[in-house]
Amino acid sequence: MIRNISVGIDVGSSMTRVVVGEFFKGEKNPKIIGVGESETQGLRHGYVVDFAQAVISVKNAVSTAEKSSGIKIKRAFISVGGVSLRGESSSGSVIISKADGEVTSLDINKALQDCEDNLNLNNKKIIQVFHIYSRLDGKEVLGRLEGMRGTKLETKAFFVTYSVQHLEDLIEAIAKAGVETIDVIASPIALGQIALSEKQKIVGVALVNIGHQTTSLAVFENGLPMSIHIFPIGSTDITNDIALGFKIPLETAERFKHGDIEENFSKKKLDEIIEARLADIFELIESHLKKIKRNELLPAGIVFVGGGASIWGLEELSKSILKLPASLGTTEIFGNLKTKLRDSSWFTALGLVISGRDNNGYSEGSFKNLFKDLKNTIKSSIRQLMP
Numbered sequence: 397m398i399r400n401i402s403v404g405i406d407v408g409s410s411m412t413r414v415v416v417g418e419f420f421k422g423e424k425n426p427k428i429i430g431v432g433e434s435e436t437q438g439l440r441h442g443y444v445v446d447f448a449q450a451v452i453s454v455k456n457a458v459s460t461a462e463k464s465s466g467i468k469i470k471r472a473f474i475s476v477g478g479v480s481l482r483g484e485s486s487s488g489s490v491i492i493s494k495a496d497g498e499v500t501s502l503d504i505n506k507a508l509q510d511c512e513d514n515l516n517l518n519n520k521k522i523i524q525v526f527h528i529y530s531r532l533d534g535k536e537v538l539g540r541l542e543g544m545r546g547t548k549l550e551t552k553a554f555f556v557t558y559s560v561q562h563l564e565d566l567i568e569a570i571a572k573a574g575v576e577t578i579d580v581i582a583s584p585i586a587l588g589q590i591a592l593s594e595k596q597k598i599v600g601v602a603l604v605n606i607g608h609q610t611t612s613l614a615v616f617e618n619g620l621p622m623s624i625h626i627f628p629i630g631s632t633d634i635t636n637d638i639a640l641g642f643k644i645p646l647e648t649a650e651r652f653k654h655g656d657i658e659e660n661f662s663k664k665k666l667d668e669i670i671e672a673r674l675a676d677i678f679e680l681i682e683s684h685l686k687k688i689k690r691n692e693l694l695p696a697g698i699v700f701v702g703g704g705a706s707i708w709g710l711e712e713l714s715k716s717i718l719k720l721p722a723s724l725g726t727t728e729i730f731g732n733l734k735t736k737l738r739d740s741s742w743f744t745a746l747g748l749v750i751s752g753r754d755n756n757g758y759s760e761g762s763f764k765n766l767f768k769d770l771k772n773t774i775k776s777s778i779r780q781l782m783p
Contacts, residue, residue: 404751405748408477426752443565473751475748482556497545497546517557567580584603586744597620612624622688637670638653675713698722701724
């Protein structure tokens with residue numbers, strides 16, 4: 397019997413994590429059958445700076461996951477979340493081609509291509525596309541477009557892009573580690589599948605992932621991403637500030653950051669150091685929310701995930717600065733999760749495994765073919781773009 401296996405590999409700046417899941421007939425969510433992790437070497441702010449070290453990091457994590465699952469890992473879904481990750485909206489239009497005005501898949505494809513043509517893709521690659529809305533002769537269409545009649549089709553889409561060079565380096569490193577890439581998914585999108593409910597994504601929510609060297613912000617509305625932005629600041633900056641402020645080793649500063657402070661050190665000073673750096677992060681978030689006109693206008697508030705989400709006082713400080721509800725991301729999707737997998741640092745890899753549900757895990761074709769032609773990327777996304 398062929399097993400429906402799905403594997404997610406999240407190569408973060410701090411840790412590389414691999415999760416192996418198996419889908420069973422009649423079950424919506426997979427059972428986690430194996431995990432692996434290793435300290436990441438050779439990456440900075442999400443991109444490869446030392447190829448050989450990056451390969452070793454992936455190999456070590458994959459090897460551990462293979463041992464715990466009993467599965468030889470040959471293919472996987474990969475996440476990207478470095479500083480070159482961006483989300484951009486673009487609009488396009490087309491005149492309906494058939495004489496009787498009937499909308500066909502060709503018209504939809506052309507409208508999407510026009511959206512793409514209006515993007516500035518200098519040194520960037522489209523990795524995901526989301527349909528925002530379509531209008532036919534000026535009226536928004538809810539539901540299936542094909543078969544309707546009109547003269548002009550207008551479409552708006554949200555494109556997730558990433559540096560071509562960084563993406564190729566990461567995929568090559570994973571290939572050198574013996575794993576073929578099935579598909580590439582933006583970390584905030586994978587995280588959203590685990591940490592956010594559909595209700596939150598519909599009414600409006602910001603998902604903030606405070607990682608080791610970067611902080612990502614993803615805003616969702618009407619069930620779809622409307623903005624993705626990465627800031628080059630993370631929890632390591634807080635650790636460094638504490639180490640400098642108290643003149644202590646980084647290892648000790650890391651413990652202090654999570655509330656484990658020794659008696660002969662000032663708790664008040666520690667709070668001031670942490671709050672100062674968190675305030676910097678929140679000000680960047682506030683500035684971006686203002687830019688997209690969503691500051692203080694997200695009913696589901698801010699959901700924090702990532703290694704930096706466990707910093708003491710995070711939620712209360714966020715509420716006071718951002719003036720929005722704040723909470724820590726949790727998940728109820730997996731009933732069999734081991735204790736450590738409930739840590740939101742694992743949510744990206746878990747979200748990648750979920751991607752296998754719609755992409756048939758190992759039965760999916762190779763992603764490398766999509767890299768040969770950008771148009772193929774658009775075509776492969778038509779299914780999810782259809783309203």
